[in-house]
Amino acid sequence: MMSEEDPFHLDYEQYLEPYVDGTADDIDREIVESHVAECSRCADELRDLLAFKEQPAAAIPARVTSSRRKQWLWQGPWFLKPALAMAIVAAVFVGTLAVFWWTRYQGSRPVGANLRRTEQPSPPQNSSSPTPSVPMPPREEPLIVLNDAGGQVTVNHQGRLEGLQQLPPDLRESVERALSTPRLRASPALSGWTTGAGDMRGGSEMQSTFEPLEPTDVVIETDRPTFRWRALEDALNYVVTIYNNKLRQVASSGPVMGTEWTIPTPLARGVTYSWQISALKDGQTVVSPKPPLPEARFRILDKLAVDALAKLKKSAGNSHLALGVFYWKHGLIAESEREFQALAKANPNCPIVAELLASIRSLRPR
Secondary structure, X not given: OOOOOOOOOOOHHHHHHHHXXXXXXXXXXXXXXXXXXOOHHHHXXXXXXXXXXXXXXXXXXXXXXXXXXXXXXXXXXXXXXXXXXXXXXXXXXXXXXHHHHHHHHHHHOOOOOHHHHOOOOOOOOOOOOOOOOOOOOOOOOOOEEEEEOOXXXXXXXXXXXXXXXXXXXXXXXXXXXXXXXXXXXXXXXXXXXXXXXXHOOOOOHHHHHOOEEEOOOEEEOOOOOEEEEOOOOOOOEEEEEEEOOOOOEEEEOOOEOOOEEEOOOOOOOOOEEEEEEEEEEOOEEEEEOOOOOOOEEEEEOOHHHHHHHHHHHHHHOOOHHHHHHHHHHOOOHHHHHHHHHXXXXXXXXXXXXXXXXXXXXXXXXO
C-alpha cells in the first residue's frame, strides 16, 4: 500500500513518453492529465518534456534518440534549468582559475624544491637489467641414502621415503618403519606361532638327528611345496603326511627313499597346514615331530597377497628393499632374506641394511 511519504508518480515509458509523442490512447491521456493536475512533480516533468519536444531539430544532437531521451531529459536536463546551468559554469570557471595559479606557483619554485617532498625516485625501467635473484634455502641432506631399484632411495629427516612412488601406501609405511627401527621382528603373518624348529633337538639322539627341515613356521608362495627333512640313520624309507588346521589328513607321500618330496597336487591357499615325517627302521615306525614337541607348520600364501606380489614385481621388481619388506610382512622369511642379501651387496657399508639382514636371519627356523 502506497504511503503519503511515497506518492505515486507517472512512469516515463508507460505514460509520459507516449503522451508527448502523441501515441497514448484516450484512457492514458486522461490518466496523465488528471494526475498532473494534482502532482506538481509530474507536471514539471511533463512540461520539460513538452519544451524539449519544441526544440528545433538542429539543437538536438543527432546521437540523441528516443531511446536515450529518458536518460538525457527525465533525470532533469540541466540546460532547461537556468539556475543549475549558471552554477555549473561558475564551478568550471573557478576550477580553471585555481589550476592556472597553481601551475604558475609551481613554476616559480627553485629546481629541486619538489624533489624534497617526493619519495625516493624510482629506478629507471630497463628491460635488459638482470632481475635480482632470490637466494634459495639450503637443501636438507637426506638421513638415509640407499642404492636400490637401479638408482638411489632416500629417507628424509621426517622418516619419509623419497622414491619408489609406485608402492602402495601400506607397504610404503612398512618400509619406512623398517628403516627407522631398523630391526625386523616377528612377521605379522606369523603372529602367535610358536617357532618349534629349534626345540626339536631334544630328548634322545635319534630324535635330535631326525626332524622336518622345511617348510616350518613360515608362509610359502607356492601351493605345491617341497618337503625336506633330516635323515634317520639306517631308515628304509620315509612317509610325509600333511594335515589341515583341523588336524585332518589331506595328503600323504607314500614311501619315499630320499629326504625330500614335492606334493603333486596343489594345496588350498590361505590355509595353515602341519606335517610329519615318519621313518621305517628295524621294523618300527619313528615319527617326527611328536608331542610334546611343537608341530611343523606352514601356510600357503593367500590369493590376495599373490596378486599384490605380482603387481609389486611388475612395478618395483628391481627394488630389493620393497620386496624384502613385502616378503617379511607376509611371512616369507627365506625370500625376504634373499632380497636383503642382495640389498646388502649393493650397500656394503650401510649399517642399517646390515642390521636388517641380521634381524631377518634371526627369524629363520633352525
